[in-house]
Amino acid sequence: MYKVTLKVRNQQFEYNCAPDQTPLRAARNEFIPFPTGCQRGGCGMCKMKVLEGEYKQELERSHEALSDEELANGFALACCMTVKSNLDIISAADYEDQLKKANLEEAK
Amino acid sequence: MTRVMRLGRVELNVLNLDKSVEYYTKVIGLEETGRMGNSVYLKAWDEFDHHSLILTKSNKAGLVHLAFKVETIDDLAYYERKIEEFGCTTTRISSNSRLGEGEAVHFILPTGHHCELYHEIGFLGTAVGTRNPHPWPLGMKGIAPHRLDHLLLTGDDLKTVTRFFVEVLNFGQSERVVTEGEEELVGSFLFTTNTSHDIAFVKGPDAKLHHAAFGVESLHDVFKAADLLSMYEVPFDVTPTRHGISRGQTIYFFDPSGNRNEAFAGGYMAFRDMPTITWDASKIGTGIFYHRRELSESFMKALT
């Protein structure tokens, strides 16, 4: 079992994830409101930025949901990845909000 | 009278052709009717034209094009002119650009979706034939819908796309969803057959697919579809329920590329002179899911 720390919808959750589970499935099993759509790598609703940890992303996915550039920059689709260590993730939407806030701070 | 007969075909992008063909033949229960390049052609058992679904290998999911069949070959020139008059650019797609297809008129809808009109397409016949037919063929696989039923697409300017379908293609509008004071149109259901909708739009990003629906006979078939989807571990979006809009019975699920599918049964008959039904946006939850009476995040946001 690995520990996943998830930031999403301005909240933080911690939960366990088995090595053969997706972090999306593991969260849903604990009633954590993980953004979920197709669960097939097609819609991009489950897109996360991985802040820390090892994982394996299924590469056959919609490049509109997760581009090669995003993949290289540590973004992942939580419905089609498996966890290889403890993981620290933040939803792509929350990550963007954080960046915006940080930029605003800097501009001050 | 020139007429658009029906939604004749839909082409979807798929991430893995083999997996997708397996799903659409084994789980949905369509029949493969041919292959050309990176595309596989399929039809439902009760359809008689060469194909209604084309799966094309891509690195993304979503809609490649949709096409309506018109009644005569001369209708192509007629609609071509009307489409141009509306302000959309048309181009001709030559015969046999795809398998079994004659010439088509291509244009882009005001919502950004690639659309075609065609008349000529190969004929294969239904699985039960036309002489003393049985009601359904022996050895059906999967959900085994009768036909491709309708599409739901998303777009920004629903007023213009509705005007396009009504004024140019002579569709009727069976239902609509409006915000307070009728300021904004956020849902529009359009028909050219006697079904409650052949194509529908909901407010959202342009050029995206919400779902492609296959028509089954009854609520029982919707329920059986649900059983099959669990047996094959296909991810659900929504388990069997009723729509307020259309009154149809429904189940939503995802194909192996994340394109949403629906098995749809029932719904009222639509007539050209029927009054359009209006839903207030505040009642959209009931309109879409009549029992649950609220929308879900996945249904609203998962698009391909």
Ligand code: FES
């Ligand atoms: S839920 Fe659709 S890509 Fe993950």
Ligand SMILES: [Fe+2]
């Ligand atoms: Fe539908």
